[in-house]
Amino acid sequence: MDIRFERTPLAQAEAGALILLAFEDAAPVTGAACDAALAQLYSSGEFKGKPLDLVLLHSPAGLAAQRLILAGCGKLDDCKPATVRKAAGAALRLAKGKTKSVAIALTGAQQTPDLIAAATSGAILAEFEPEHHKTNGDKADKRIDSCLIAVPAATPGLETAFHHARVIAESQNFTRELVNEPGNLLPPLELAARAQAMAAEVGLDCEILDRDRMAQLGMGSLLGVAQGSAFPPALIILRYKPETAAPTDHFAIVGKGVTFDTGGVSIKPADGMEKMKYDMAGGAAAIGAMRAIAQFKPRVPVTALIPAVENHVGGRAQRPGDIVKSLNGKTIEVLNTDAEGRLILIDAITYAQRHLGVTHMIDAATLTGSIVVALGHVHVGAFSNNDEWYERVRAASQSAAESLWRMPLDDDYKKQLESPFADLQNIGTRWGGSITAAYFLKEFADPTPWVHLDIAGTAWLDDGKPWMAKGPTGICVRTFVELAMSWR
Numbered sequence: 433m434d435i436r437f438e439r440t441p442l443a444q445a446e447a448g449a450l451i452l453l454a455f456e457d458a459a460p461v462t463g464a465a466c467d468a469a470l471a472q473l474y475s476s477g478e479f480k481g482k483p484l485d486l487v488l489l490h491s492p493a494g495l496a497a498q499r500l501i502l503a504g505c506g507k508l509d510d511c512k513p514a515t516v517r518k519a520a521g522a523a524l525r526l527a528k529g530k531t532k533s534v535a536i537a538l539t540g541a542q543q544t545p546d547l548i549a550a551a552t553s554g555a556i557l558a559e560f561e562p563e564h565h566k567t568n569g570d571k572a573d574k575r576i577d578s579c580l581i582a583v584p585a586a587t588p589g590l591e592t593a594f595h596h597a598r599v600i601a602e603s604q605n606f607t608r609e610l611v612n613e614p615g616n617l618l619p620p621l622e623l624a625a626r627a628q629a630m631a632a633e634v635g636l637d638c639e640i641l642d643r644d645r646m647a648q649l650g651m652g653s654l655l656g657v658a659q660g661s662a663f664p665p666a667l668i669i670l671r672y673k674p675e676t677a678a679p680t681d682h683f684a685i686v687g688k689g690v691t692f693d694t695g696g697v698s699i700k701p702a703d704g705m706e707k708m709k710y711d712m713a714g715g716a717a718a719i720g721a722m723r724a725i726a727q728f729k730p731r732v733p734v735t736a737l738i739p740a741v742e743n744h745v746g747g748r749a750q751r752p753g754d755i756v757k758s759l760n761g762k763t764i765e766v767l768n769t770d771a772e773g774r775l776i777l778i779d780a781i782t783y784a785q786r787h788l789g790v791t792h793m794i795d796a797a798t799l800t801g802s803i804v805v806a807l808g809h810v811h812v813g814a815f816s817n818n819d820e821w822y823e824r825v826r827a828a829s830q831s832a833a834e835s836l837w838r839m840p841l842d843d844d845y846k847k848q849l850e851s852p853f854a855d856l857q858n859i860g861t862r863w864g865g866s867i868t869a870a871y872f873l874k875e876f877a878d879p880t881p882w883v884h885l886d887i888a889g890t891a892w893l894d895d896g897k898p899w900m901a902k903g904p905t906g907i908c909v910r911t912f913v914e915l916a917m918s919w920r
Contacts, residue, residue, distance in 0.1 A: 433559045433576050435552065437594040440582040442539060443495050447580060448531025449488075450497035451523040453516060453542055453551075455508040456481040460539075464494025470502070482506060483515055484898055486526050497535060501526060508541065513550035514833040516542075520551040521558030521899030528574045535580040543583050545593035552594050554899060555579045556601035562612050562903035599724050600913055604906035606630070607720030611713045611891070611904035615692030619663035620740035623691055623712065627668045627719050627738065634726035641667035646779075653758040654739050654779040657772040660696055660749025661742035667780060668715070668738040670722045678732045678919055684790035685722070685912055686780050688773045688797035689715030689740035696743050696769030697751055711773070713891035713904060714796035715740060721912035732919035737784055739776040743769070755854045759783060760876050765854040773799045774869055775858060778876040785880055792821060793882040794915070795873070796908045802865030803839075804889035811837035812907065813886035815870035821881035825911070828918055832910035836885070845871045885911075 442450075443464045452460050459474040461467055469489065473479040479487045485504030492500040503523035505511050520536055527534050536551050559576050581594055610618065610626065618626075624640045631638035643664050646655055651667075658665035668689070690711040694700060700708065715738035722736045750756075754766045756775070759782040764775065777795055784790045803813040812829075814836040816822035822838065829836045848860025848868050856875060860868035870884045877884075887907050896902035 433556065433579055435556060435579040435581065435598060437581045437591050439584070439586050440580070441584050442537045442582065445535040445537055445580060445582045446496045447533045447535035448497070449499040449501050449527040449534045450492070450495060451501045451503055451520065451527070451534055451536045453505050453519060453538065454479070454481045454485070454502040455505055455511065457508050460502065462495065464492070466492040466494055466500065469493070480504070484519060484522055486523060488526060499527070499531065513546045516547050516550035517554035517833070518899040520554030524555050524558040524576060524579070525898065528576060532575065532577040533579070534576055535582050537582045539584055543585065543587050543590060545589045548581065548583070548590045549593040549597035552581055552597040553601035556598065557604060558899055560605045560608055561901050564609070564612065596728070599727050600910055603720045603724040603913070604909045606723055607716045607906040607909050608904040610716040610719065611710055613709065615709050615742065618691055619742060620666045620689070620691050621664060623689060623715070623738070623740050624666040624668050627670060630719065630723055631670055634723055636722060636726045637671040637673070639669040641669070649759060649783070650757065651759045651779040652756040653764060654741065654776045656750045656754065656756040656766065657743055657775050658741040660746040661744035662746070663742045665739070665741040667783070668740055670719065670736040672722060672725050672734045674729060674731055674733060676731060680791065681919065682733045682735065682788065682790045682792070683916060683919070684784040684788065684793045685718045685734065685736045686777060686784065686793060686795035687715035687718030687736065687738045688712065688777055688795070688799065689738040690773060690776070691740060691742050693743045693770070693772065694745055696745060696772065697749050698768045698770040699745060700770060707892070710892050710904060711798050712740065713798050714887060714908070717796050717906065717908040717912065720906060720909045724909070724913045725916050728913065728917055730916040730919055732916060734916050735784065735788055735790065737780040739780040741776055743772045758876070762856060762875070763854040765851040765857040767857050768859045771859045771869070773797050774872045777873060781873065781876050790880065793877060793880050794825060794885065794912070795882070796885045796887055798888040798891050799886045800866040800869050800888055802869070803886040806839070806866060807837055807889055809889045811835045812890050813866055814838045815841045815867070815874070815884040815886070816882065817841065817874050817878055818881035822883055824918070825883045825915060828915035829911045831918070832914045834907060834911045839867060839870070841867065841870055841874060
């Protein structure tokens with residue numbers, strides 16, 4: 433979708449549909465003859481301006497646009513960017529199949545950088561559809577070809593906010609495209625190739641560690657997961673280096689990249705296993721975030737590490753009871769081969785510490801079903817070994833409108849990971865499973881300030897929302913970018 437920003441009087445905005453933000457307080461005023469009809473909508477109670485209320489009017493009098501869509505945003509005084517993003521997205525999706533062009537107009541008090549950015553990202557995210565592999569049907573009819581973000585007055589900072597939001601939202605959609613790919617079309621080396629292509633496009637350094645190099649280094653934990661698949665693993669390393677770096681700091685993003693997860697010998701139930709193409713959503717978020725970071729050029733060096741493997745059943749597959757040696761040197765008894773994400777993450781975490789000298793780390797992983805039991809599909813579960821670093825991450829997530837909920841990480845949970853045969857076992861009991869998984873990671877992250885984000889409940893939508901299609905969400909991209917850009 434071609435999206436652009438222009439100073440255009442509302443009545444002159446030419447599009448198949450003009451989208452106006454509407455609030456509970458009063459009917460929007462366009463200055464055109466259609467204002468009487470808008471006032472009547474409010475007085476009749478047919479439209480109240482509540483969040484996500486939508487109404488479509490044809491041939492609005494006095495406007496150049498062929499249709500007018502009112503997108504409810506609630507009370508003006510309580511309006512938040514997240515509300516505008518959803519409203520703009522829902523309105524654009526309402527226009528799909530009816531027109532190929534839309535304009536989103538922001539007027540008066542709506543003309544702020546935050547709301548311009550919200551409307552822009554809402555439109556871009558709403559355009560995405562998970563139908564890339566369809567060869568027929570109404571795929572083309574759903575496409576919006578052009579979107580205009582229109583403001584009537586020249587206000588400082590608005591165009592910058594538009595461009596910033598555009599880069600982030602397009603990077604989030606880039607992430608969603610990766611996550612949406614099935615396992616047969618995106619095995620580990622293909623994920624690495626796409627990361628390399630993106631890096632070349634935006635000017636990042638990219639290094640791929642292959643199986644032999646990881647074996648030389650001693651990444652037995654990661655390679656144990658990969659050994660059952662015919663598709664070889666890769667450790668993808670993307671580096672951004674600023675011209676003037678923050679003294680001594682080096683920020684690492686680690687993303688779980690299991691391109692398909694059968695569960696291995698501890699095989700998953702068949703029902704729902706097709707969703708395990710999403711098990712690389714954390715890795716895809718790291719790649720997408722680096723796409724935006726390279727363009728924004730923050731002061732801090734940022735390195736993304738994506739351990740990419742397929743967890744499969746086969747004659748060489750890892751068995752329950754196997755003992756592997758991690759890059760850290762600790763040995764691990766593998767009691768369940770479906771608890772594989774933590775096994776690949778720890779070798780990437782150790783590599784970031786030992787070979788890259790990172791000072792702060794964050795990881796994102798579709799790690800446990802337990803976090804979905806605890807938090808549903810609303811919040812990302814957050815764990816940390818450092819309160820100050822967690823607060824920085826939380827602040828970034830709030831600015832990015834991605835909701836985190838901090839979970840406990842007490843030493844009382846450590847006993848569940850004790851093994852009589854190795855330094856650690858890879859699972860605890862069924863109780864507090866997301867916490868023991870995070871504690872397992874903590875054993876390798878310490879003492880580096882670290883935050884772990886369990887995104888198993890938020891990485892995809894089983895059913896579409898009015899503002900977003902069914903499928904991958906691109907969660908964490910905005911938080912990662914905001915965190916890097918807020919570095920001082």
